[in-house]
Amino acid sequence: MAKSENETPAPIRPVPRLPKGFRDISAAEIREQQAMLGKIRGVYERYGFEPLETPAIEYTDALGKFLPDQDRPNEGVFSFQDEDEQWLSLRYDLTAPLARFVAENFDKLPKPFRRYATGSVFRNEKPGPGRFRQFTQFDADTVGAESIAADAEMCMLAADTLEALGIPRGDYVIKVNNRKVLDGVLELAGIDPASPSDAARRLTVLRAMDKFDKFGVGGVALLLGKGRKDESGDFTPGANLAPDAIAKITGFLSASEGDREGAIARVMPTIDGNERATNGMDELRQMSDMVRASGYGPNQIAFDTSVVRGLEYYTGPVFEAELLFEVKNEDGQTVRFGSVGGGGRYDDLVARFTGQKVPATGFSIGVSRLQAALASLGKKSSDTLGPVVVLVMDKGEVAAYQKITQTLRAAGIRAEMYLGSAGMKAQMKYADKRGSPLVVIQGSDERAKGEVTLKDLIEGAKAAAAIKDNKEWKEARPAQLAVPETDLVAKVREILARHET
């Protein structure tokens, strides 16, 4: 057999890559996130919530996204079949698994049941700038409390959380509305919020109302009527409401504008005595009384009847945590940072399982988005120093260098021995790349004298910038210090103390 025939074919090598919408998170961002999650956890704990962790995988029907007229779970959710052919899904939020947990353990739980949870959630959606298919949420929920006080508490929790993260009062606001008010206004416009046949039109109208901030009365009126063409020429079909119905809705929206504290009073006449809306306004007034009595001003928690908030399942008060400071968006335009979290009352989620209404309310933070906000505010905890690097000057003495390293670690000092095979220069480059504050050097001369040399890299970099002459540099050897091996820990601590902030 010829040699060429005997050769094994070149193996097919996979390309190292991530699916779109997924990302690796770097050390600096992880450390920031850890610090942030710790602060959020601190506030949630202070409010008396208990941690709960549910798995990332649930039965699709338990998460409630399985449409009966399809043989596959619907889009937006990552789903796959178990060995027994039952459909499983990755959780798309932390609320649906909570409803499953409460329904499953109802009798055992204290009532109300108050839990917080954080973890990855997954959306099988088209990713975009800042929109990922895996991201982290941090939720608090109170299940089994009908009292509007539970909703008021969520708003105070949201405000306290943002302030604990260092967002100054005035740079955020928790906007509060009530779905009952919106549904009442829909009734006034001739749409039955409870009728399945009106469901699609209801969504179109709510979506139009949600654009009030952006398009104003004129734009919303178009979206409620025949439709609206935007600047690029794209046409959004409208809800085809009659002119008087449109007027009812835009009148309501206009009344919600202006001085925040007066909004509730201004809106009242526009709801025309509708029972549902009046009931909702009454709840908003109660919430307002409660949060004001606890000392939260309109610059922290504001009542804004134009807030819609997307998710289908809300049934009462809804809240949106908005950051008010401005940033540049991807197109270079200056925009308000916008929503970093929200929530509301959902009284029907547990009933999906049990048939029994279990009133519930919750608040959820989008962790990465809030982290991006903190970064753009310049709220960064100080940079972590890299480890002390013990250089390997003599490969025959690795055990001795490792012992030096272990001595530092045993003293609680972050340290590592250089583990590659390169020479002195490359080792110094490595230490630099790792952000090391100092390196430990022991050549044969130093070992004979029982000494080590400590080289302060931060001081050294400053000195190098000041000294231009190479000869002068070599003579001065700035930021370099020979110490007896027995003083190693004490001297390293001294240098680190100079650089820790």
Added chain:
Amino acid sequence: MAKSENETPAPIRPVPRLPKGFRDISAAEIREQQAMLGKIRGVYERYGFEPLETPAIEYTDALGKFLPDQDRPNEGVFSFQDEDEQWLSLRYDLTAPLARFVAENFDKLPKPFRRYATGSVFRNEKPGPGRFRQFTQFDADTVGAESIAADAEMCMLAADTLEALGIPRGDYVIKVNNRKVLDGVLELAGIDPASPSDAARRLTVLRAMDKFDKFGVGGVALLLGKGRKDESGDFTPGANLAPDAIAKITGFLSASEGDREGAIARVMPTIDGNERATNGMDELRQMSDMVRASGYGPNQIAFDTSVVRGLEYYTGPVFEAELLFEVKNEDGQTVRFGSVGGGGRYDDLVARFTGQKVPATGFSIGVSRLQAALASLGKKSSDTLGPVVVLVMDKGEVAAYQKITQTLRAAGIRAEMYLGSAGMKAQMKYADKRGSPLVVIQGSDERAKGEVTLKDLIEGAKAAAAIKDNKEWKEARPAQLAVPETDLVAKVREILARHET
């Protein structure tokens, strides 16, 4: 139309349940785990590792479990297709995603690259007692270091981690072996460790050697020969080796038994000068010298040539972190707790992508299993007190109770207002179920006087146990204290200080 025909059918309600092999984690366990992860992180950081987070979802081919002769990813992995029909999988460990990350970012990374990572991994396997389909690992890896010092360091890291978690010296051991030694012994027995046609037999032999602890020389000899029937009558087919080949292997295994420090010397004659094995023994000796020089004794890190350790991809030193204390297993038998983590050198994982060999070594902890070990050792951090509960005595005054609650929270005290609708007795039961140390009560009399009553539930429970007479109880009202509202925070702090440990 008759009314009965007009009724909507009863909705089909999903059963609230989890798929098998998944579980909810309770507050107490989450708190223990947080504390534990913090301690592990502390040690890993001290060793100079940097955190890295990769997503839960990767391309199946990048994780390397896609068998070319199947049109679906193989079993053991949760997989599903993306919109573009490419296969995605949930990560089954943290090492395969690291290899993808390193291959993808090779030029940018400092070399060696040292990272730690923790997170959920997923196995689509049959669950059993203590075996879940989602669990947490905590890994440290050094990529790009050929030096055996990197492996020695992993063993010291493992020992330091277990001790940082409070496992006493003597209750654990890091067992170290080298795949090269095992492969050399296989060569002596006539099996080519590099030949694909010998791959199945190699696995059978390694699996048999792994049973040495359990079955001894006799049992292993049967598994290497014709096979072994166990007590229940189940027959395990053997590797069908010839008697002299079996003798080589059992001779090697027997030599590894006994005094740990002498194991390397005792094993040497049994490897018969085989080059591969000699090379492996040499590495073991170097590792031994290094860890001993750094002060780690054989009661911490021991060299045991009978250790196999499962995963296919190891190419050099392998380590197993074993807990030596005894516990009862599910069948009520007393057994050693066993492995809580392990790792080893894998020089081929990055080469899957790049073709270029990148030497690497790592250590991985099974977090839940280690947590179970700590629990059975009685290593629990103190129980967290529940929140202070502010009772609602008068529903018209909810805003006032909420203000009291916010005052406590603002002072950093964990507190909540009762948010349900039940009466006084049920509210006290709720406080009890939440583990509250005290409740705050304000009835109309107290409000008129500007006072609140603090009821110490922990003290109260003790007093109740001592007082039998109901009348005496009512008169004494033990552990109950009326204080001016202005002293609320100070007095609550006083009571909490008595109960915090």
